[in-house]
Amino acid sequence: MNVETATRDVLLGATLRQIAAEYRAGLIESFGFRPDEVTPETFHDETAKFMRQLARHLGDRHAGDARVGHALQEWLAFCSDYEPWDALLSGFEVDGREALLRRGKVLFPSTLTTHWDDR
Numbered sequence: 001m002n003v004e005t006a007t008r009d010v011l012l013g014a015t016l017r018q019i020a021a022e023y024r025a026g027l028i029e030s031f032g033f034r035p036d037e038v039t040p041e042t043f044h045d046e047t048a049k050f051m052r053q054l055a056r057h058l059g060d061r062h063a064g065d066a067r068v069g070h071a072l073q074e075w076l077a078f079c080s081d082y083e084p085w086d087a088l089l090s091g092f093e094v095d096g097r098e099a100l101l102r103r104g105k106v107l108f109p110s111t112l113t114t115h116w117d118d119r
Helices: 003-011 016-030 044-061 066-075 082-091 097-107 110-118
Strands: none
Touching: 003 016, 003 044, 003 066, 016 044, 016 066, 044 066, 044 082, 066 082, 082 097, 082 110, 097 110
16 A cells, blocks of 8 residues: 555545555455464554655645545544654644643643644
8 A cells, every 4th residue: 555545535424444444454465474473563653664755745635635634633633643643733623722722832832833723
């Protein structure tokens, strides 16, 4: 799976959790791991990196698209990486924005979040 394929899937209604699971499963399969060799940490870092790239791409290329905003907002419940937070709060109108802003500002230094107030 690549960013373009994942983006298409999000636009068709896939959640970012589904995308992450599919990406990780693809890595496991491509490396030929047996089920007994796989742990929760297997390809965790690689999957997290891909999801950060995807979030950045979605924010840059699909800002304002409600489908993308919804997917990003759901992802925040499972992720505390800066990229999805920034993509969502920089490019989307979301319900509960004030609560998200407060939480995001606790998670990330103010130099990374000041532009979120401009929306």
